Amino acid sequence: MVGFYGRYNVLMDGKGRIALPAKFRPSTASEKDADGQFMLTKGLDGCLALYPEKEWQLIQERLNTLDFTRKDYRYFSRLLYSVAVPIKLDRQGRLLIPSHLQEQAGLEREILIIGANRWIELWEPDRYEQYLSQYGQSYEDVAEKLFDVNRQSKE
Numbered sequence: 001m002v003g004f005y006g007r008y009n010v011l012m013d014g015k016g017r018i019a020l021p022a023k024f025r026p027s028t029a030s031e032k033d034a035d036g037q038f039m040l041t042k043g044l045d046g047c048l049a050l051y052p053e054k055e056w057q058l059i060q061e062r063l064n065t066l067d068f069t070r071k072d073y074r075y076f077s078r079l080l081y082s083v084a085v086p087i088k089l090d091r092q093g094r095l096l097i098p099s100h101l102q103e104q105a106g107l108e109r110e111i112l113i114i115g116a117n118r119w120i121e122l123w124e125p126d127r128y129e130q131y132l133s134q135y136g137q138s139y140e141d142v143a144e145k146l147f148d149v150n151r152q153s154k155e
Helices: 029-033 053-064 071-083 097-107 125-134 141-153
Strands: 005-013 016-020 037-041 048-050 085-088 094-096 110-115 120-123
Touching: 005 016, 037 053, 037 071, 037 097, 048 053, 048 097, 048 110, 053 071, 071 097, 110 125, 120 125
Parallel strands: none
Antiparallel strands: 005 110, 016 094, 037 048, 037 085, 048 120, 110 120
């Protein structure tokens, strides 16, 4: 099965390290060839996003197709890239979250890690629950809208 799935609570140590759940660590030979490389940056909706190297490259390729004269492009690029840091897991599968990113996401000791298929998100648990409650639509309503859009685009 491909992708990141699941929800895990972990504790950050005093140095800002967390153990990435084993299911999110590189396990296949091709994944290990990437040497456990990730890119950690500001995510959307108040979290941090941890991208595998291949996914990060796709994001960069997509951003490179946009017009740099667009104000929104420059703003987004500055925010995304200025806080981004390359991450390599240590032998225990831990990663270091720099203090500037801890502050961005309001992370303290307890961290919620969720799989989001192509990337991993790190949340302050209360912020995640707040996000869910503020969304304003049920899981079923969102699914219906997304699949209706997908269906219409194929017709």
